[in-house]
Amino acid sequence: MSDQRMTTSVERVFKKLPDGLIREITISYIHFLNAAGDIIRSKLDKSIPGRLFKRATENERSQYGEVMYLFPDEEVPVRLIALGMDYQDGKYGRSL
Amino acid sequence: MENTVAHSNTKIFWLLWVTMVFLLCLIFSIGDAQAKSSKDFFYKEMVINVPISDVDRVITDYSNYYKYFHHMEVSRVLKTNGDNSSDCYFEIEVFGRTFWAKVRLDRTYVSPNHIIVKETTYDTNLKELNGQWELTKIDDQNTLVVIHGSAKPYMLLPDSFLKNLLDKEVSAAVRRINRLLTQ
Numbered sequence: 380m381s382d383q384r385m386t387t388s389v390e391r392v393f394k395k396l397p398d399g400l401i402r403e404i405t406i407s408y409i410h411f412l413n414a415a416g417d418i419i420r421s422k423l424d425k426s427i428p429g430r431l432f433k434r435a436t437e438n439e440r441s442q443y444g445e446v447m448y449l450f451p452d453e454e455v456p457v458r459l460i461a462l463g464m465d466y467q468d469g470k471y472g473r474s475l
Numbered sequence: 476m477e478n479t480v481a482h483s484n485t486k487i488f489w490l491l492w493v494t495m496v497f498l499l500c501l502i503f504s505i506g507d508a509q510a511k512s513s514k515d516f517f518y519k520e521m522v523i524n525v526p527i528s529d530v531d532r533v534i535t536d537y538s539n540y541y542k543y544f545h546h547m548e549v550s551r552v553l554k555t556n557g558d559n560s561s562d563c564y565f566e567i568e569v570f571g572r573t574f575w576a577k578v579r580l581d582r583t584y585v586s587p588n589h590i591i592v593k594e595t596t597y598d599t600n601l602k603e604l605n606g607q608w609e610l611t612k613i614d615d616q617n618t619l620v621v622i623h624g625s626a627k628p629y630m631l632l633p634d635s636f637l638k639n640l641l642d643k644e645v646s647a648a649v650r651r652i653n654r655l656l657t658q
Contacts, residue, residue, distance in 0.1 A: 398521075398522040399522065399613075399617075400522065400613070400619070431520075431611075431619065433613055462611045462613065462619060463585065463586060463588055463589040463611055464589075464609060464611055464619075464621065465585075465591060465607070465609055
């Protein structure tokens with residue numbers, strides 16, 4: 380029997396869509412550890428599309444959620460607000 | 476000798492037959508598993524560059540649905556129950572057969588920026604039919620339109636095939652609505 384240990388982690392990222400909106404994506408990873416507990420290999424488990432967000436204007440708020448996010452191609456974090464949707468996990472973003 | 480050959484041929488024939496049935500069962504079960512992993516059979520989202528009130532006007536114009544849905548032959552409002560509820564009749568022709576449904580469409584204003592039009596079927600020759608429009612205001616000139624739901628006839632069709640067909644149908648319908656509103 381293998382003595383290889385594993386652990387998991389979850390990353391929340393935001394992807395810009397062509398229509399100007401931003402899609403929340405939750406990415407799950409599986410990490411394989413050696414005997415010392417160091418990560419030796421990681422594997423993408425799944426990515427789940429979530430809510431749609433947009434860039435907030437100065438006084439714009441959302442009751443569905445807000446987040447500050449730094450896009451890799453930008454220098455300053457931006458405030459994103461969730462659009463009001465009848466959201467159910469796994470239902471939206473199939474066309475991702 | 477001839478008997479042995481004939482017997483051998485029969486065995487091969489039955490072996491091929493059983494293998495074919497097994498493969499068909501496998502294909503159908505994969506299709507079902509894919510469909511069950513997602514809650515909806517069709518799904519489309521699109522940003523339309525017009526105010527939410529304009530999109531709302533077109534989406535709730537149920538008698539003109541035949542203009543947007545390619546396979547829809549008849550769309551008729553049977554009865555209106557106040558401002559936000561209508562009973563409608565839709566007829567769809569596909570696979571050389573006519574499918575019909577009497578449905579109730581209820582519009583709900585979740586907030587001024589968020590409208591849901593939910594469809595409930597009360598009489599149909601389909602096995603299953605449900606759907607929902609969702610309009611979300613992005614800003615004064617942009618609206619997010621989402622349509623999702625499922626439909627299933629009493630026919631032996633792989634769910635993945637049906638899903639693909641319905642996805643194409645609603646995608647084309649939303650594109651037509653977009654063209655109508657933005658031109």
